[in-house]
Amino acid sequence: MKSMFDKIDDWLEDKYGGIFQLHPKRPRRGKTSNKEADGLFNIGADFSLGYGSELGRGYVVQIEMATLEHIPRETRRQIENDVERLVRERLPQVFPGQSLTLERDGNLLKIIGDFNLGSVIVK
Numbered sequence: 001m002k003s004m005f006d007k008i009d010d011w012l013e014d015k016y017g018g019i020f021q022l023h024p025k026r027p028r029r030g031k032t033s034n035k036e037a038d039g040l041f042n043i044g045a046d047f048s049l050g051y052g053s054e055l056g057r058g059y060v061v062q063i064e065m066a067t068l069e070h071i072p073r074e075t076r077r078q079i080e081n082d083v084e085r086l087v088r089e090r091l092p093q094v095f096p097g098q099s100l101t102l103e104r105d106g107n108l109l110k111i112i113g114d115f116n117l118g119s120v121i122v123k
Contacts, residue, residue: 001059001111004094005043008086009035016040016079026066040065043083045111055105058112061087084109 013029017040022028029039036042045059063083065071087102091111100113 001045001094004087004090005045006035007090008083009039009041009043011086012041012043012079012082013039015082016075019075020065020067020069020071023066023068040067042066048110053105053110055103055110055112058103058105058110060105061102061109061111080109087111 017029020040022040026040027038032038036044042064043062045061048058048060050056050058061083063080065079084102087109091100091102098114098116100111100115102109102111104110
């Protein structure tokens with residue numbers, strides 16, 4: 001999943017990276033070994049047990065921008081729409097044969113379905 005989000009991070013950096021000034025404490029894009037730690041964007045997902053959610057458990061997509069500038073609501077909405085489209089396109093490629101979908105859970109984006117991460121049973 002991380003590789004998918006790293007590619008989405010690159011796509012967003014290419015499209016929006018020159019629009020907003022990077023936070024002064026944040027390294028420039030490509031200056032660390034982890035895309036989560038540099039550049040304007042940090043895109044990823046955190047597991048949620050889904051308490052209080054109609055969709056239940058899944059991975060909530062996180063979209064973070066490292067800037068002190070105000071980000072207009074319309075720009076935030078466009079970035080979120082871009083992330084939603086890119087995750088929908090890439091999810092089947094990253095998890096072929098698995099029944100995973102990206103759904104809106106209130107104002108959140110959540111990856112839900114059968115993650116089937118294998119078995120830890122030792123014989």
